[in-house]
Amino acid sequence: MPILACDGHLFKEALQGAVAWLTANRDEIDALNVFPVPDGDTGTNMLLTLQSAVEEIHGIDETHLGRVVKRVAHGALMGARGNSGVILSQIFRGISVSVENRAVVDGPGLAQALESGATVAYRAVMKPTEGTMLTVVREAAHGATARASQTPDIVDVTRAACEAARAAVERTPEQLDVLRRAGVVDAGGFGLQIILEGFLKRLEGEPAVAFARPAAHHAAPRAVVAPETGWGYCTEFIINGAGLPLDEVRAEIARRGESAIIVGDESAIKVHVHTHEPAVVMAYAQQIGTLSRIKVDDMSAQHHRLQGEASRQPRSLKHLGIVAVASGRGFRQILESLGVDSVVEGGQTMNPSTEDLLTAVESVPAAEVVLLPNNGNVIMSAQQVPPLSDKRVRVVPSRSLPEGIAALLAFDFTQDLEANATAMGRALKAVRTVEITTAVRDSAVDGLQIHEGDVIGLLNDRVVAAGKARPPVIDRVLGRIDPSSVQTITIYAGAEAPELERETVRRQLAERFKNSAVELQAGEQALYPYIIAVE
Secondary structure, eight states: OOOOOBOHHHHHHHHHHHHHHHHHHHHHHHTOOSSOSSOOOHHHHHHHHHHHHHHHTTTOOOOOHHHHHHHHHHHHHHHOBHHHHHHHHHHHHHHHHHHTTOSOBOHHHHHHHHHHHHHHHHHHSSSOOTTSHHHHHHHHHHHHHHHHTTOOOHHHHHHHHHHHHHHHHHHHHHHOHHHHHHTOOOHHHHHHHHHHHHHHHHHTTOOOOOOOOOOSOOSSOOSOOOOSSSSOEEEEEEEEOSSOOHHHHHHHHHHTOEEEEEEEOSSEEEEEEEESOHHHHHHHHHHHSEEEEEEEEEHHHHHHHTTOGGGGOOOOOEEEEEEEEEOSHHHHHHHHHTTOSEEEEOBTTBOOBHHHHHHHHHHSSEEEEEEEOOSTTTHHHHHTSGGGOSSEEEEOOOOSHHHHHHHHHTOOTTSOHHHHHHHHHHHHTTOEEEEEEEOSSOEEETTEEEOTTOEEEEETTEEEEEESSHHHHHHHHHTTSOGGGOSEEEEEEOTTSOHHHHHHHHHHHHHHSTTSEEEEEEOOOSSOSEEEEEO
């Protein structure tokens, strides 16, 4: 049966279908990683962004399409996580601009809105790359426009958008060589295809899951200043999967925190634990299954709030503040020792949202703030913060924690915001970052045959070595660097790196780089046993 008009109520219904279908396909999207590293999170980031958008319209009694979509766009922006989430939020922003003053749209109006979404999304990316979700949204919009010239039916136009998106996704390996070599399609593009398909399924009458308000916290912990000591974080979530090892989970999580209550069965495990390392706990849990109903509360903040007015004396305003993203107690302590005012918990697999970053910026007692994302997939979310804040905010686009630390070492409290942002941006470019992790699937990358479980080494985000043990892989990665170009090497050992191995790696690098200073620090980060800064 044709649908000739889409109002706010129908858009809300269809969006529920998109959430349901994206939820069902999240793991498949996450698995579409170019490199076999344990940070596939595109599906998760898109789902959390979409859930934030839907939460914004929960319970409202509104049928005006423009007003509904405006709220959806705002929710998507505030909840945007990772590059894919930010781009998705910009698609909604473009749709909102197109329908702002319209109570309903027909098929051509919907196509026009999609075209606007594609245009705004392209403008949001400084260097748009074809073969990504940008290409997919553009082709979906073109498909919708072509069909809308023949019919006003919303369903037909949406179906045409889905077909065009599906075809565009299949072509992404032809447009990006890195996808072709990895044997995958673009994850963000596939995620967008799934969203459109879910939208269509609901329009066609397939039942979506009953609307339920998403949990207050969906993924990584919200922005908090991570205390070195104190009460820690009350961390709760459910691990979903098949054949879950309940006894192992109990032992591992109890080892990582206090007051642990872990119950469940082979299909679902409910976790409650008090820990100073919520990111480490959740990174472990994500290796076991998928997480839902995540809730992280800063118990120190709760404790202080209960102290009454005396504990809420205003802090003195400082000239400049610094906000940085990090995971791992060691890294947090390092950042705080270098003058960071607020450390936002997050990193690989747990990208903080735009709202998390904005909350941290607003919490700093300074009128001007430097924001260090310290992860390539957090930069776009960080770049949404300056226009949302009343403060002057400059994003220094650090792609790794070593880059962020190098930038902090260049910070000068006697200089103004612009001078510091310039100096910090220059400093981070002098750092080469080495990351050691474990392959999560079989793969072939630039001639390297990699098997699941292998140790892999990355140099500036490129996989350059693989093997069965960490020290030899580290040696091969660092062997690609001319010793005469190196002054300092800092090894940041992760939570999974044994003490004896840490010292072995330090001695090994000191032997290779005899004229360089080699330092070992405890980063205690998850997933990456070693992150190494070469300067």
